[in-house]
Amino acid sequence: MRAAWAAPLLLLSACSRAPAPDQAPPALPAAATEVVAAPDAQAEGISPELKAKLKKPVAEIAVGGCREQCRAATQAFANFLDAIPADPRGGGIIPFLDTSELTVDGEAPGAGWVEQWKAHQRRERKESIMSWAGAWLEWFRALPDPNAFDAEKPTSVRVIRDESEEAVFAWRHPHLAGDVTAAEWIFVLRPRGLEWLVVSIDSKTGEAPVRR
Numbered sequence: 001m002r003a004a005w006a007a008p009l010l011l012l013s014a015c016s017r018a019p020a021p022d023q024a025p026p027a028l029p030a031a032a033t034e035v036v037a038a039p040d041a042q043a044e045g046i047s048p049e050l051k052a053k054l055k056k057p058v059a060e061i062a063v064g065g066c067r068e069q070c071r072a073a074t075q076a077f078a079n080f081l082d083a084i085p086a087d088p089r090g091g092g093i094i095p096f097l098d099t100s101e102l103t104v105d106g107e108a109p110g111a112g113w114v115e116q117w118k119a120h121q122r123r124e125r126k127e128s129i130m131s132w133a134g135a136w137l138e139w140f141r142a143l144p145d146p147n148a149f150d151a152e153k154p155t156s157v158r159v160i161r162d163e164s165e166e167a168v169f170a171w172r173h174p175h176l177a178g179d180v181t182a183a184e185w186i187f188v189l190r191p192r193g194l195e196w197l198v199v200s201i202d203s204k205t206g207e208a209p210v211r212r
Contacts, residue, residue, distance in 0.1 A: 062117070064195045065095035073167030073189050076196035077157070080187075081171070085149055088141050090133025098190065098197035099129055104136070105204050136201075139176055148174040158184070160208045166190050168208050182206030 070076030076096060083092035100117075102110035109132050116125035143149060152174055160168040170184040181203040188200035188209060200209065 063098060063100050064192055064197050066195055066197070067095075070096060070195045070197065073162055073191075073196045074159070076189055077167070077169050077187060077198075080198060081153060081157075084137065084140055085146070088137055090130060090135075090137050093137070094129060094133055096198055097129075097133075098192055098199045101190075101199045102201075103199070104201045110199075139173075142177060143174055144177055145174070160186075161211065166211070167196065170206075170208070 064070075066076065066079065069079040080093060080096040083096060086092045098110065099113050100110050102108070102113075109128075113125050113129060116122075116128065140146075140149065152172070156172045158170040158172075160170055162168075167189045169187045169189070171187060172184050173181075182205060184206045186200075186202040186206065186208055187198055189196045190199050191197075202209075
């Protein structure tokens with residue numbers, strides 16, 4: 001369900017959107033999913049056929065996973081913001097991140113997660129992503145007035161660019177104690193398969209990146 005505050009954002013987006021190319025979005029690369037075994041069926045009374053189905057490998061999403069919540073850039077960013085108070089520990093925002101390309105304030109945690117994937121360090125990679133998300137949301141957990149986050153959302157987002165291959169949003173965050181960041185944080189989203197994911201967060205400069 002789209003957040004109510006996103007409606008004016010969608011109208012702003014329509015004014016700045018460039019025509020989309022007449023082609024399907026790129027397919028997810030093979031490394032975007034991880035195959036893991038389903039739990040073994042040990043309960044009494046389960047048929048051999050059902051046991052066989054339960055033992056079949058299932059695909060676990062390794063990058064993204066927001067699915068219907070991020071089919072468009074404005075929708076994705078709205079739901080990304082909604083996921084922050086829904087899970088202040090960080091797990092809620094992870095499906096909205098492109099963890100293979102993510103850069104944050106000039107650093108590139110995504111590059112490290114790619115190397116962990118290549119090294120088959122699946123568990124370590126998941127733990128690192130969860131640890132990063134939890135640490136990044138320290139600002140939210142420290143808000144003097146947590147209610148201000150939801151109260152200010154309807155007027156806190158500004159669409160800088162919303163095109164077929166990249167969208168850029170400025171978000172004016174609530175008051176933070178001892179804040180030394182920019183008044184507006186800049187978020188860049190790009191499509192990966194059918195999902196629009198956050199690829200860049202800049203909380204320092206407050207300046208939109210140059211168009212690719």
